[in-house]
Amino acid sequence: MSTSDQETAAGGDDAGDRWESVRDLPPSAKLVAKVLEYEDTLTQSQLTEETLLPPRTVRYALSRLEDAGAVESRFSFSDARKRLYTLDL
Numbered sequence: 001m002s003t004s005d006q007e008t009a010a011g012g013d014d015a016g017d018r019w020e021s022v023r024d025l026p027p028s029a030k031l032v033a034k035v036l037e038y039e040d041t042l043t044q045s046q047l048t049e050e051t052l053l054p055p056r057t058v059r060y061a062l063s064r065l066e067d068a069g070a071v072e073s074r075f076s077f078s079d080a081r082k083r084l085y086t087l088d089l
Helices: 003-010 012-018 027-038 044-051 055-067
Strands: 041-043 071-075 085-086
Touching: 003 012, 027 041, 027 055, 027 071, 027 085, 041 044, 044 055, 044 085, 055 071
Parallel strands: none
Antiparallel strands: 041 085, 071 085
């Protein structure tokens, strides 16, 4: 069995590569990414509630995740003042 076959069989190939862009980010960004993985799409205020992090820390984490290409954001159709964040891994 080749190395790539072993990784695929162990489920490591997809999962390992998927989180590569997040691996070197601060713990707050990793927490925000993990919450988005479970909750799918949230606003910044919802992320603040779910992570129990201060709003400023969530803003910083989201900007780092966006810079890394791990999070996608779009305007909310129901309230254009809010942005919706989705994990893009």
